[in-house]
Amino acid sequence: MADVQAALGGAGLRNVHVREYVRHWAELTGAERIEVISASDDARLIGEALAEREILPAGEGRYYSRSYVKDTARSEERTIVATSNPADKGVYNNWRPAGEMRPLVEERMRGASAGKTMYVVPYLMAPAGSPLEQYAAGVQLTDCRTVALHMIRMARVGVHYIDNLADQNSFVRAVHVTGDLEKLGQGTPGDQRYFVTIADERTIVHFGSSYGGNALLGKIAHGLRQAAYDGWASGEFLAEQFMLIGITDKLTGKRYHVCGGFPSASGKTNLAMMLPPDALADRYRVDFYGDDIAWLRADPDDGKIYAINPEFGVFGVAKDTSEVTNPTALAAVAPGTGTLFTNVAYNDLTHEVWWEGRTPAPPADLAGWRDWTGTLISERPAEDTGAPWAHPNSRFTTTLANVPNVAPDFDDPKGVPIDAIIFGGRTRDREPLIRAITDLAEGVYDGLTLGAEATFAAEGVEGLLRYDPMSMRPFMAYPEGAYAAHWLRVIGSAASQPIFAHVNWFQRDPEDGHYLWPGYRDNLRPLIWLLRLKEGEVRGRQTPVGIIPAKDELDLDGVTATPEELKTILSIDTPRWKQEIKHREQHLEQFAGLPEEIWQAHRRVAAALHRAD
Numbered sequence: 001m002a003d004v005q006a007a008l009g010g011a012g013l014r015n016v017h018v019r020e021y022v023r024h025w026a027e028l029t030g031a032e033r034i035e036v037i038s039a040s041d042d043a044r045l046i047g048e049a050l051a052e053r054e055i056l057p058a059g060e061g062r063y064y065s066r067s068y069v070k071d072t073a074r075s076e077e078r079t080i081v082a083t084s085n086p087a088d089k090g091v092y093n094n095w096r097p098a099g100e101m102r103p104l105v106e107e108r109m110r111g112a113s114a115g116k117t118m119y120v121v122p123y124l125m126a127p128a129g130s131p132l133e134q135y136a137a138g139v140q141l142t143d144c145r146t147v148a149l150h151m152i153r154m155a156r157v158g159v160h161y162i163d164n165l166a167d168q169n170s171f172v173r174a175v176h177v178t179g180d181l182e183k184l185g186q187g188t189p190g191d192q193r194y195f196v197t198i199a200d201e202r203t204i205v206h207f208g209s210s211y212g213g214n215a216l217l218g219k220i221a222h223g224l225r226q227a228a229y230d231g232w233a234s235g236e237f238l239a240e241q242f243m244l245i246g247i248t249d250k251l252t253g254k255r256y257h258v259c260g261g262f263p264s265a266s267g268k269t270n271l272a273m274m275l276p277p278d279a280l281a282d283r284y285r286v287d288f289y290g291d292d293i294a295w296l297r298a299d300p301d302d303g304k305i306y307a308i309n310p311e312f313g314v315f316g317v318a319k320d321t322s323e324v325t326n327p328t329a330l331a332a333v334a335p336g337t338g339t340l341f342t343n344v345a346y347n348d349l350t351h352e353v354w355w356e357g358r359t360p361a362p363p364a365d366l367a368g369w370r371d372w373t374g375t376l377i378s379e380r381p382a383e384d385t386g387a388p389w390a391h392p393n394s395r396f397t398t399t400l401a402n403v404p405n406v407a408p409d410f411d412d413p414k415g416v417p418i419d420a421i422i423f424g425g426r427t428r429d430r431e432p433l434i435r436a437i438t439d440l441a442e443g444v445y446d447g448l449t450l451g452a453e454a455t456f457a458a459e460g461v462e463g464l465l466r467y468d469p470m471s472m473r474p475f476m477a478y479p480e481g482a483y484a485a486h487w488l489r490v491i492g493s494a495a496s497q498p499i500f501a502h503v504n505w506f507q508r509d510p511e512d513g514h515y516l517w518p519g520y521r522d523n524l525r526p527l528i529w530l531l532r533l534k535e536g537e538v539r540g541r542q543t544p545v546g547i548i549p550a551k552d553e554l555d556l557d558g559v560t561a562t563p564e565e566l567k568t569i570l571s572i573d574t575p576r577w578k579q580e581i582k583h584r585e586q587h588l589e590q591f592a593g594l595p596e597e598i599w600q601a602h603r604r605v606a607a608a609l610h611r612a613d
């Protein structure tokens with residue numbers, strides 16, 4: 001049995017609540033050793049992990065690991081929000097009683113770290129000194145060294161973050177036990193994994209994975225689920241799966257900040273790391289703050305909404321990241337950045353990494369290349385020759401400071417004032433390039449009806465989206481009706497409110513399927529239009545579903561789209577919208593206690609579409 005007191009005392013960790021917490025879980029999991037980790041331990045841990053071949057060198061100051069083949073993604077079915085109050089059950093939060101879940105998870109964790117080291121990772125999900133700091137502190141326990149290395153990149157990690165807490169007991173307890181991955185029946189009826197956030201006890205217990213999305217508990221479990229619950233329970237803030245950027249007009253010197261939610265595979269990281277198109281680069285600068293999570297609060301002093309990115313790094317999808325789609329990300333994972341790659345293809349001889357989309361074709365010389373499962377490409381069976389080299393969900397993990405256009409004030413504890421909140425899915429028709437919404441309830445309504453195309457089309461249900469409210473469907477912590485009310489309250493309490501907008505970079509030509517808008521860097525253009533609309537510099541054209549750019553209001557210098565393409569993406573397809581509005585009604589009807597303001601917004605939009613005949 002590990003000597004808990006000696007390990008914590010040796011690390012200078014004095015917080016008695018942390019000591020008690022570590023003692024409890026060390027005993028339950030049977031860990032053999034305890035080690036307290038700070039960011040300054042990174043080089044030593046990297047050396048140890050290399051020596052044990054848990055990670056492999058991937059060029060100067062970069063590393064590579066493979067996860068178990070059946071442990072490569074977040075599991076939504078096995079993820080649960082538990083509390084003691086049945087009224088916390090929502091449509092998406094997979095609610096279960098805390099009293100039922102805790103013993104189930106404890107049973108699986110009991111003795112499961114025998115012979116292993118339990119790393120104690122004290123962390124902060126906020127810049128130090130943030131007004132939301134009391135919700136940001138946590139201590140992750142993990143029996144996986146690679147997870148500890150990821151945490152150092154993704155969160156601010158150090159003993160001082162929890163030893164100096166005003167309320168010494170106000171840290172999130174985040175326990176991660178890997179389990180015997182080969183015996184967990186992933187995806188079968190006997191699946192042993194449990195990823196549980198006991199939200200009203202501020203305790204996270206994840207068993208049965210060492211893949212980042214399930215095992216980096218500061219990020220999704222704390223930064224989204226727990227924080228969303230805390231933000232609601234305290235009434236103080238919103239925690240959302242949002243990117244956050246700054247846009248500076250170099251001519252006027254004005255700085256703007258935009259945040260927003262996009263369902264998976266809708267280009268959020270590329271947007272967050274975007275550079276201006278060449279034609280606009282003299283005039284505008286885009287700063288990166290975060291690609292995945294934002295916490296939003298109203299500041300009582302100046303009446304504005306402020307946002308922080310609680311994370312310290314980027315856990316980005318590698319697939320399709322290239323010089324064209326995201327040159328900034330490539331620079332952020334360049335040699336010397338300390339980047340950890342997971343489940344991409346790896347070359348034993350040269351230590352290079354590669355993923356689909358990195359270059360138009362895979363490396364021609366196959367010598368030394370292995371796919372993400374570890375199989376030599378040259379020896380893959382004939383039936384696997386077309387299979388991807390990298391897992392589609394392969395990742396890079398790098399710190400924010402490595403992103404070349406990271407905002408100079410990304411670490412400012414106050415956060416940045418928000419001018420606009422945007423939502424965007426991947427929608428092949430109907431959704432124009434951008435439509436602005438100036439009414440708060442209509443903006444929240446738009447977020448609640450956000451969706452991306454799913455496989456429904458195959459079932460012949462024309463136009464039906466997989467709704468993903470505010471892009472929070474997998475991370476929802478409490479009931480959706482209360483969630484909408486909390487949004488109205490937090491943003492409504494600000495004297496100076498952000499403008500909302502819905503964006504869509506993905507409209508396609510119905511005949512040949514090509515994209516009508518070039519996307520990527522050019523996505524800055526509609527955002528600039530939105531900020532100018534807010535400033536009263538352009539007026540746009542009112543439609544039943546919002547304000548869209550009038551002809552000539554978008555700066556299109558250097559854009560290759562044809563006039564016909566532009567016409568399509570800057571107009572409203574009323575018959576298609578009328579279909580959509582019926583689906584929305586069914587979607588919203590699921591949510592008990594949805595505020596009347598949201599229903600009124602829905603009826604207003606429906607009536608305006610009706611009048612548009």
Ligand code: OXD
Nearest residue numbers: 074213220264292315
């Ligand atoms: C996610 C992620 O799963 O950000 O959404 O990793």
Ligand code: MN
Nearest residue numbers: 241291292293
């Ligand atoms: Mn995400």
